[in-house]
Each structure stands twice: as C-alpha cells, then as structure tokens.
Amino acid sequence: MREFTVPPMATAPHVGGLADVVFDHALDDPDRIALARKDAAGQWQDVSAARFRDEVLALAKGLIADGVRFGDRVAIMSRTRYEWTLFDFALWSIGAQPVPVYPTSSAEQVFWMLHDSEVTACVVEHEDHAMTIGSVVDRLPHLKRLWQLDAGALAELLAAGAQIDDDVVHRHRRAVTPESTATVIYTSGTTGRPKGCVITHANFMFEADTMVARWEPVFHSRPGDEASTLLFLPLAHVFGRMVEVAAVRGRVKLGHQPALSASALLPDLQSLRPTFxxxxxxxxxxxxxxxxxxxxxxxxxxxxxxxxxxxxxxxxxxxxxxxxxxxxxxxxxxxxxxxxxxxxxxxxxxxxxxxxxxxxxxxxxxxxxxxxxxxxxxxxxxxxxxxxxxxxxxxxxxxxxxxxxxxxxxxxxxxxxxxxxxxxxxxxxxxxxxxxxxxxxxxxxxxxxxxxxxxxxxxxxxxxxxxxxxxKEILVTSGGKSVSPVALEERVRAHPLVAQCIVVGNDRPYIAALVTLDQEGVDHWLAMRNKPSMTAAELVRDPDLETEVRRAVVAANTLVSQAEQIRTFRILAHQFTEEHGLLTPSLKLKRRAIEEAYTVEVDALYR
CATH class of the missing domain: 2.30.38.10 (Luciferase; Domain 3)
Incomplete structure (x- = not known):
C-alpha cells in the first residue's frame, strides 16, 4: 500500500487561539480540578479551572506591564514544571510566542536559538541558566528582559501587572487567530544546526483536539473516573508540549515532574496516581x-x-x-x-x-x-x-x-x-x-x-x-549493501546492560557497532554475581560482561540478513552525552559527531 487516509474527527476552530480554552473552562466549570502542583512541602495541591484562569490572567497582565507585546517571542529555558504551563498560556493570552529551550543546552546552542528567533525576553529556571544566557547576552541585541523563576520572577510579574485592567489582556487574546504563530520549536539538530519550526495555534488545536476525540476513552483507568496524567517529558520537546495543550483542552488533570530519573519519577507516579x-x-x-x-x-x-x-x-x-x-x-x-x-x-x-x-x-x-x-x-x-x-x-x-x-x-x-x-x-x-x-x-x-x-x-x-x-542514516557498505541501523541498535539496546548502541559501516566492508553500558544494570549484574566493583576501564575488558553484550548482538542479528549483521563490536568506557556534543537535547545520537570522536575505536573494528 502506497497511501492511506483516516477521515477527520476534529478541526481547528475558525477563530481564537490556544488560551481561550482556559477562560472558557473556568466559566463553564470553575470548580473542576484542572491541574495539580507541588507545594513547598512536596505535597500535591489541586488547582481549579477558575484558579488557573486567574493565575494565567494575572501573569499575562504582568508580562504586558513588563513590556511584552503582541507577536514578541519569549524564550523559556527550564525543566518541566507548573510555571512553564502557566507562562505558555499567559503568553498565548497576549499573542506572544514562547520559544522553548532545553535546560541542558550549551551556551552556543542557546545563542543560536535566541538569535535566530530574535527573542525579546527570556524565562529561566535558576542561576545556572541565567549565567548561560549571560555568557552570550552581548550577542543578543533584541533580548531586553530576563526572568528567573527560582529568584521570585513570578511574584514580581504578578505584582507588576496588578494595575493593568483585565480587558487589556482580553483585547490581545481576541486578536489571536488560528493562523497566528503559537510557538517556534527548534529541531534536535542531529545532522546540522537546529531549525526553528513555526507552529500555529491551528496546528496545536487540530492535533490536540484530534488526539482527545480519538483517544479520550483510554485517558481513564475505568469508565467514569477522573482522567489525570503526570507530564515528565521535556516541555522543550514537541511531544511534551502537545501533552500540555491536549490535557488543558481535554480537561485532563495535569501534574508536572521535572526529572526523568526513576528515583524521582516513580515516587511522583505513586503519589499522583495518574490514570494514563x-x-x-x-x-x-x-x-x-x-x-x-x-x-x-x-x-x-x-x-x-x-x-x-x-x-x-x-x-x-x-x-x-x-x-x-x-x-x-x-x-x-x-x-x-x-x-x-x-x-x-x-x-x-x-x-x-x-x-x-x-x-x-x-x-x-x-x-x-x-x-x-x-x-x-x-x-x-x-x-x-x-x-x-x-x-x-x-x-x-x-x-x-x-x-x-x-x-x-x-x-x-x-x-x-x-x-x-x-x-x-x-x-x-x-x-x-x-x-x-x-x-x-x-x-x-x-x-x-x-x-x-x-x-x-x-x-x-x-x-x-x-x-x-x-x-540520511542508511549505511552503505563498501560491498554496496544498504543497511538501516535503527532496528539493530534498538534490539541491542534492549539488553539491561546496554545504555546506547551505534551501528557503523558506511563505506566499510561489514557492519560493526559501538556499545555503552547502563550503570544501574551493571551495578546490579556485578552484585548478583558477587563480582567486585570495577572501574570503567576494567568493565570493558571483563570477559563475562562481553559475553552478555554479545548475546544482545546475536539477538539483534536475527532480525536481518547475514550481510546486514553486526560482525564485531566494541564496548566503550563512557556513555555518549549531550555535554560532549554526541547527543541532541532529545537524546538522539549525533552519528557523525560520535564517529569523529571515536575514530580510533571505529578504525580498530576493521583491522
């Protein structure tokens, strides 16, 4: 089959923008629990539709008071947290355009995104982010304001907007159309410099409303219960952003978790108890x-x-x-x-x-x-x-x-x-x-x-x-065999000892792989076998561990023809990291950068 279409279930509204639903829901059902946020003691507190509307409105007034205007782009550099959602909807309320930035971005990445999008203001989470912005601010002539969440920025903005009339925000909001730009989200940049994707209010409304219309039944544990979810995906990524918008539009109770580590995530899953x-x-x-x-x-x-x-x-x-x-x-x-x-x-x-x-x-x-x-x-x-x-x-x-x-x-x-x-x-x-x-x-x-x-x-x-x-990732061996590396890499990575796998072999006689280790998996493996702790250099030479990884490679090779199989591999002492320029902020492999960084190791696979 060459083409397949599924008929629509939802269409973007002909008027308005993303922020309208916040005000509509508060008017329709003000006491409904819309979000949950953690208090200073780490306990979840419910946020009603009316309270969220009031907070969005108050922040929108503060942004206007501090100089943000219709059409301005405002960067947000933070982990996933309640305040990000609050800023998104406040900015949309006044026709501004949030530009998400991964909190792990380097100074040069931050510079490129803020310069390319000509942001006029930036929200950061803490001092480290502020220092990252500060290191490149002399090259950002359009940047006029910087707010730091952990230094009281929210309270300052709320106070600044106290004298602004509510109708000022509503006039801005009524000027937003579905065709207006909602956000500029930069691609991960696996093969070059990130590009800013211009996404409209209509794009988001179509996507979110379609997902809610088609998949709403699975939002619940059982029919009739309150739908809720814990958002732990990065809000700098389009997937996390879509979840945020769909939850608000679909009346799904939304909580936020800033860390993807199991030690931080699992306790919040236990306490919030989401339905999906x-x-x-x-x-x-x-x-x-x-x-x-x-x-x-x-x-x-x-x-x-x-x-x-x-x-x-x-x-x-x-x-x-x-x-x-x-x-x-x-x-x-x-x-x-x-x-x-x-x-x-x-x-x-x-x-x-x-x-x-x-x-x-x-x-x-x-x-x-x-x-x-x-x-x-x-x-x-x-x-x-x-x-x-x-x-x-x-x-x-x-x-x-x-x-x-x-x-x-x-x-x-x-x-x-x-x-x-x-x-x-x-x-x-x-x-x-x-x-x-x-x-x-x-x-x-x-x-x-x-x-x-x-x-x-x-x-x-x-x-x-x-x-x-x-x-762009199809490998062609020197023998002319085309190989897609993804399925092989994913099967190797499925082994509990493996963190990452990259398949190589372009213009080479056969396919090979570089493998990194999952530290939690390795620690457990050592403990279960009463093996002493080892340094990274010792681990990669351990014959028992090599045998385990070889099992993963053999399992992957069952997926493909003999010419496409991984002939040999090498275990590396350290994982590929974003800090070393080997991963994108969304944790995708930067293949060219990895092969350049590990030229010696790759060459050794073909001797």
Whole structure:
C-alpha cells in the first residue's frame, strides 16, 4: 500500500487561539480540578479551572506591564514544571510566542536559538541558566528582559501587572487567530544546526483536539473516573508540549515532574496516581528492567521470565483476535495469565502508580516484545510517530486494534503516503507552516502541503505504518549493501546492560557497532554475581560482561540478513552525552559527531 487516509474527527476552530480554552473552562466549570502542583512541602495541591484562569490572567497582565507585546517571542529555558504551563498560556493570552529551550543546552546552542528567533525576553529556571544566557547576552541585541523563576520572577510579574485592567489582556487574546504563530520549536539538530519550526495555534488545536476525540476513552483507568496524567517529558520537546495543550483542552488533570530519573519519577507516579501516561520507550524500558532486577535480587528470575513469556503470548492472542485472526487466549493461557496477575503484573502496574491501564509512546520506536509484555501485564501502550514539523503525532495505534511493533494508523484527518524511494510523506492539519528564516529548507520538505519527513517506512495492507530508518542514516557498505541501523541498535539496546548502541559501516566492508553500558544494570549484574566493583576501564575488558553484550548482538542479528549483521563490536568506557556534543537535547545520537570522536575505536573494528 502506497497511501492511506483516516477521515477527520476534529478541526481547528475558525477563530481564537490556544488560551481561550482556559477562560472558557473556568466559566463553564470553575470548580473542576484542572491541574495539580507541588507545594513547598512536596505535597500535591489541586488547582481549579477558575484558579488557573486567574493565575494565567494575572501573569499575562504582568508580562504586558513588563513590556511584552503582541507577536514578541519569549524564550523559556527550564525543566518541566507548573510555571512553564502557566507562562505558555499567559503568553498565548497576549499573542506572544514562547520559544522553548532545553535546560541542558550549551551556551552556543542557546545563542543560536535566541538569535535566530530574535527573542525579546527570556524565562529561566535558576542561576545556572541565567549565567548561560549571560555568557552570550552581548550577542543578543533584541533580548531586553530576563526572568528567573527560582529568584521570585513570578511574584514580581504578578505584582507588576496588578494595575493593568483585565480587558487589556482580553483585547490581545481576541486578536489571536488560528493562523497566528503559537510557538517556534527548534529541531534536535542531529545532522546540522537546529531549525526553528513555526507552529500555529491551528496546528496545536487540530492535533490536540484530534488526539482527545480519538483517544479520550483510554485517558481513564475505568469508565467514569477522573482522567489525570503526570507530564515528565521535556516541555522543550514537541511531544511534551502537545501533552500540555491536549490535557488543558481535554480537561485532563495535569501534574508536572521535572526529572526523568526513576528515583524521582516513580515516587511522583505513586503519589499522583495518574490514570494514563505519555512517555518515550526509555521510560518503559526502565520500568521493565527495574522489575526484572527486583525479581533477580529476590531469587525469582525464573518465575519473572515465565511471567514475561505468558504476558507476551496473551497479548499476541488478544492482538490476533482483534484483527480476526484467532479466537483469543486459550483457557490454559488465561489461567496462567491470571496466576501471574497477582504475583507479577500487578506489581509492575503499581510501580506506575497503580491506576495506569493505558499509555502512549513516541519519540523513538519501541520493541514489539516490550510492548506485548506491557499489554499482557495490563498496560496497553499505543505507539505513535511524528516530528516537530507535525506538532507531534501524525500516526498512532487505535485503542481497539493495536498492532504492536508498528506506529499505527494515520491520526484522523491525516494522510500517509510512501514515495517511490520509501520516504514517508504526511498531510494534515498538524503540519507546520515552515522553518523560521529558512525558505530553502522549507521548500525542500514542504511540497503542496505535503511534508517529506526524511524517514523511510512502509504501510501494511491495513494502513499501519512501520518506520524502518532515516534516509540520511542508511549505511552503505563498501560491498554496496544498504543497511538501516535503527532496528539493530534498538534490539541491542534492549539488553539491561546496554545504555546506547551505534551501528557503523558506511563505506566499510561489514557492519560493526559501538556499545555503552547502563550503570544501574551493571551495578546490579556485578552484585548478583558477587563480582567486585570495577572501574570503567576494567568493565570493558571483563570477559563475562562481553559475553552478555554479545548475546544482545546475536539477538539483534536475527532480525536481518547475514550481510546486514553486526560482525564485531566494541564496548566503550563512557556513555555518549549531550555535554560532549554526541547527543541532541532529545537524546538522539549525533552519528557523525560520535564517529569523529571515536575514530580510533571505529578504525580498530576493521583491522
């Protein structure tokens, strides 16, 4: 199949912008709990629709009082927190355009984004961020104001706006149209300098309202309960931003968590107890690996692995039934599944707060077996696919017929087309309006409303999309064999000892790989084998650890032909990091930079 379309379920309003819904909801149901935020003692406090409206209005007045005008761009450099959402909707209320900046961005990255977008003001979280801005401020002639959240900026702005009449904000808000620019989000820059994606209010409203209309039933643990979610994705990323907008528009109670580490995230999942979550595969891998480590520490590795096997078989049987290809789980399989529900699956769900029954995953592809395990354990993960240029999801698996291992069908109102060379093209109301200050780059990817994604994929007979790689990442060996590295890398990375994997082999005689280690996994592995602690240099030479990693490579090689298999690999002493310029802020590999940094190690693979 070359093209597939799903009819629309939602359209962007003909008038207004993103902030209107805050005021509409407060008028319609002022006491409804709209958000949750932590107080100074770390306890969750409910925020009603009316209170959120009042805070948005007060902050909007403060921004006007401090000089922010309609159409101004204002950067936000912070982790995910309540104040970011507050600033987003306050800025949208006055027709300004937030420009998100990753809190881990280097000074030069910050300079480029703020200079390119000509921001006039910037919100930062703390002093380190302020110092980063300060180091480049002499090269930012348009930047006039800097507010620091942890230095009382919010209180100062609220006080500044106290004398501004409410109607001043409302006049600004009524001037916003769906075609107005809502935000400029910079791409991750895996292959060059980041480009600013201009996303309109209409893009966000179409995307968010479509997701709510199609997937709203899965927002709940059970019919009729209050929908809630914990947002821990970076709000500098389009996925996190879409979750924020969809939660507010869809009347989903929204909490924020600034850290992606398991030690910080899991306690908040336990206390907020969301009904569904939206995450990247990394989070689900962490939950699974933590559960397996606990089982191994308790001497129950065998039962846990059996529970995984049963969950996968159960989910596969349910999948086949959904597509009319089987009767569903057998009586024997249902009995085994019921037994492990009590001893394994319930504990896995409890790690996510206990109420989660559904989740959405994006950002990178998830292994089919991992998705099947979670489905069998009672948490169905709907994998999707999108880009910054599509305001997040362009495809996603539907609730009633999830095909694990794919990124699903086009979201309603979207068409997926596969070009002759296998490139995925997309058309829909969520497709951005172009790159800021980059007309030639815009012309290369936008063709009569179609977005040429740069991704390679295929549609099956039912219209489900599978992404197989990036056009720019296809490796061609010296023997002329084309190899997509993504599937190999993901299968190797699925091993609990592996943090990262990069496949190399362009213009080389065969395929090879560089592998980095997951410290938590390694620490647990050493403890379970009564091995002494080792330095990084000692670990990479340990023959037992090499054997474990080799198992991961062998498993990956079963996915491809012999000519595409990883012939050899090398374990590195340190992970690829953003600080060393080897990862993007969204944790994607910078392939060219990694190969240049590890030239000696790569060359050694071919001696």
């Amino acid at each position: 979550i939206l995450a990247v595969p990394y989070i689900f891998e962490k939950v699974f690996n933590a559960a397996r480590r606990r089982a191994e520490a308790d001497g129950r590795t065998g039962p846990f692995d059996k529970a995984v096997e049963i969950a996968v078989k159960y989910a596969e049987a349910m999948e086949q039934k959904a597509f009319g290809q089987g009767p569903g789980p057998s009586a024997a399989l249902r009995m085994q599944h019921q037994f492990f529900e009590k001893v394994v699956y319930g504990k896995v769900r409890e790690a996510m707060g206990g109420r989660v029954r559904h989740a959405m995953s994006g950002g990178s592809s998830m292994g089919r077996r991992l998705a099947l395990f979670f489905a069998g354990a009672g948490v169905t993960i709907y994998e999707g696919y999108g880009l910054t240029e599509t305001t997040a999801a362009a495809t996603a698996n539907p609730p009633e017929r999830t095909r694990f291992g794919t990124v699903g069908l086009p979201v309603p109102g979207t068409t997926v087309h596969i070009a002759e060379d296998g490139e995925v093209w997309l058309h829909g109301g969520q497709v951005f309006s172009g790159y800021l200050n980059e007309p030639k780059a815009t012309e290369r990817v936008l063709k009569d409303g179609w977005l040429a994604t740069g991704d390679i994929g295929a549609l099956d007979e039912d219209g489900y999309l599978t992404i197989t790689g990036r056009k």
